[in-house]
Amino acid sequence: MTTIATQPETVLEFSDNFLLIDLCGEHDRHLATIEERLDVQILRRGNRLGIIGEDESVRLAEGVLRALYERLESGRTVEPADVDRELRMPAVAATAPEAQGGDQIALFKGGEAERIEIKTRRKMVEPRTAAQKAYVQSLYKSELAFGIGPAGTGKTYLAVAAGVNMFMQGHVDRIILCRPAVEAGERLGFLPGTQEEKVDPYMQPLYDALNDFLGARDVAKLREQKMIEIAPLAFMRGRTLARAFVVLDEAQNATTMQMKMFLTRLGEGSRMVVTGDRSQVDLPRGVASGLHDAERLLKGIPKIAFNYFTSKDVVRHPLVAAIIDAYEADTP
Template sequence: MTESKTISLPNIESAIALAGNREENLKTLSKQTGATLVLRGQDLLITGTANQIQLCCRLVSSLEDFWKHGKSITNVDILTARHALDTNRQDELQDLRGDVLARNRRGDEIRAKTFRQRQYVQAVRTHDLTFCIGPAGTGKTYLAAVLAVQALLSNQYERLILTRPAVEAGERLGFLPGDLQQKVNPYLRPLYDALHEFIDPEKIANLMERGIVEVAPLAYMRGRTLSNAFVILDEAQNTTPAQMKMVLTRLGFNSRMVVTGDLTQTDLPLHQASGLSVSQKILEKVEGIAFCYLGKGDVVRHPLVQRIVAAYEEHEKT
């Protein structure tokens, strides 16, 4: 039997926040609950069976921390809230939302969006070496950079070192214009982008000149001992086993390292084993090392990215 219920939101800002861009949030809520949602001004009309309406009301209520204050709600926020309801983890959901990692230069709060992202954050906080493996868009590098910058700014470490292998994708470095640093900069661009979220570009240049922030290709790590540093190795699936062993054994005293990668996006030659895959087999049970795994449910980019990741996962099973 079809029923209906109306939820009156406190103001137009709350209504806009709950509806989302092009009412995408209402579509997601409808898909998650089976109910039909229509927003009329500040009134949300919910139509469906009694169970559908009850679930939808609980889900809208669990998002109140966002829409009550006019904060934007993402697809991932809704899915995480639904997961919390299904698994009776509402208290844990409140802890997740209350754990603000940092604020970016625009003043936006940065926090883990999903339970597995929060497990990743907790692992980085409590382990000297953390591996995070997952598909594109799950926040692997971004969350590591957030924690690294905050640790640097609070003087927990003297240096922040960001590195990744410069794997050639169809063109050789020798044919690219510029000196060596200019040749490898395109490979390191994602790491620069993460830094710019929190530090003024002028300050980044100053920190790099003083050696406090270092963004360099993996080859620059050979022969060094990385002490009093927070180290992020990005795109680790493109390391060879020898390169991975090399960088892991650079870890010095009072240092922390985060290794991120996506085993489904390896750019190495077909015959070459991935250093990330090999280290996973060798180190997964070693005490003091954390392995975190993110999946399509942790994608925090455009909702379409979730569907792309899911489609590829399904294709690779066949």
């Protein structure tokens, strides 16, 4: 791809017309998004795109288009979420040191940014922001890692992907996923069924992530073989978890004693990940969040990694980031 500078227009020339079609999106929807967000005009002429606007806006639009085209050249797709990510955090490189682990995690260096991918059975998972890249690297480097931030930032999804990857590579013997069974602001009453059926609704987000990476049939089989466990946090008491990848999700709803109990389950050859959102505590009034206390007490320990996310790291619908910002702005 070459750049031809003219005034008052900057022209980008693309060598592959098929990739250019994907870059523009269906009915040029990707170009329309860039035009609206950066206040530029993009003109499509054959294998060229002309950008008209203020100098800074043109520069940003050019960087976004280059990054998206490089993504297509590497064999990946461009979705609206990818366009949104580049617009919010264009050409951002990961700031964390490279992860150790060889076959555990794929690192690709090219252009201005470092690309990271996690291989699972059904798909390759790619962290999309600098904070997510640093988080993934800490999952492989640290025996205990915290991911703290708002909903939709990929904390749990990336942790489960890393767990599946380590399990596939033989670095751990099992995956254990748990959550506090706390109702989110409403009383659900007594649920019918067996003990497993009663807690399954609380665990559904974890099932969803596993099914994405392994498929429902394989997940069911591995659960039967006790290689995958999904259980409420209370079920961890009294256990020592060796050679396991353990994720505590929604950790803001664990009490201080529950958090201490969970963290002290760490055994030889294991990895632990704790994820939570400090703005969504559903504990009864007056009960302290174990996530808050763990952050306060453990932050000075060198081998424990703390990773933080903001609305800029949201990878759901773009409106989710705006909603989070609005609520944070209204917080006294």
